[in-house]
Amino acid sequence: MTQRIIPNIWCDHLAEEAGAFYAAVFDATARVVARYPEQGLAEFQRSFAGQALTVDVVIDGYRLTLINAGAEFAPTSAISFLVNVDARRFDGDEEAARAWINRTWTRIGEDGRVLMDIGEYAFSRLYGWVEDRYGVSWQLKLTDPAADPIAPIVPMLSFRGTLNTEQALALYTSLLPDSDIAPSVEYTSSDANAEPVTVRYRTFRLAGQTFAAMDSPWEDDEVFTPGVSLQIDCDGQDEIDRIWHALSAVPEAEQCGWLVDRFGVSWQIVPADIETLMRRPHAYEHLMAMTRIVIADL
Numbered sequence: 001m002t003q004r005i006i007p008n009i010w011c012d013h014l015a016e017e018a019g020a021f022y023a024a025v026f027d028a029t030a031r032v033v034a035r036y037p038e039q040g041l042a043e044f045q046r047s048f049a050g051q052a053l054t055v056d057v058v059i060d061g062y063r064l065t066l067i068n069a070g071a072e073f074a075p076t077s078a079i080s081f082l083v084n085v086d087a088r089r090f091d092g093d094e095e096a097a098r099a100w101i102n103r104t105w106t107r108i109g110e111d112g113r114v115l116m117d118i119g120e121y122a123f124s125r126l127y128g129w130v131e132d133r134y135g136v137s138w139q140l141k142l143t144d145p146a147a148d149p150i151a152p153i154v155p156m157l158s159f160r161g162t163l164n165t166e167q168a169l170a171l172y173t174s175l176l177p178d179s180d181i182a183p184s185v186e187y188t189s190s191d192a193n194a195e196p197v198t199v200r201y202r203t204f205r206l207a208g209q210t211f212a213a214m215d216s217p218w219e220d221d222e223v224f225t226p227g228v229s230l231q232i233d234c235d236g237q238d239e240i241d242r243i244w245h246a247l248s249a250v251p252e253a254e255q256c257g258w259l260v261d262r263f264g265v266s267w268q269i270v271p272a273d274i275e276t277l278m279r280r281p282h283a284y285e286h287l288m289a290m291t292r293i294v295i296a297d298l
Helices: 015-026 043-048 094-108 165-173 237-247 283-288
Strands: 005-012 029-035 052-059 062-069 079-085 113-121 124-131 137-142 153-160 185-189 197-206 209-216 228-234 258-260 266-271
Touching (some): 094 113, 153 165, 165 197
Antiparallel strands (some): 124 137
16 A cells, blocks of 8 residues: 655754664664755755755655754654554564563663653553654554554544544545544543543544544643644645645645644645656755645746
8 A cells, every 4th residue: 555644753953863763773764865955945954955855764664754954843742653563463472572662662762751651551561652862752552462453653643632633533534535533432541630531542544544543631732743744645736736725724834835734733735756846957946935836836
């Protein structure tokens, strides 16, 4: 299956370093896909001339793109990456799966911070949530061997304090074929200083890819930002226009194919052959002048 939706992670000058780190931790691959042009850059980008612009990391067949840029944005745990570890990938050896999780937890968490300590929870016999040194959040989870297999990497959107997950997912799944929403699962969570609260969790598919979402009444600073955006590869101008007009809700955020929807999530709406198009003379300069991408003008 072609991966039409690619999470993009904003990196403060360190995309190549981060790519090498993820490749080592996950036994993945990382490669520079695009570089900044040597000339024609805006003043705020001139220090990047000739440097990596995007780095692709592929973990177990799942593609993430790292954007090499400045300190304008940073990832938050509002979008995290759920790493599903199935003992069936280790010939049914749960101890081997646990060892992989514990080893990866230690490595990905070096110089990071723990969001939920690793251990046993009601929803998994081994689970932990950690933010790495680059600000990216990872949830490592031992899956139920009796359940249907799930994608190894699943982006999770946390609609915290808004309780608008249903509206968001209804919009998203209306835009792309092979999209649907699974029934929600509710569980109660609390800490020593708060009343118990109900958290709702569900999986959904966009263009055949698995995502997850949760909502809860907790309010915090971990809001959606362009630090993690979702790139949709579109089949031509008509699809770009349709999805753009359905999602874009913050006019001042529109630039270079980027938009922010009414729930705060950042998207990049691009032609599927963007890499080829960007090889055209002066394409980068033309792109920087656009809001919605117009293929004929690249």
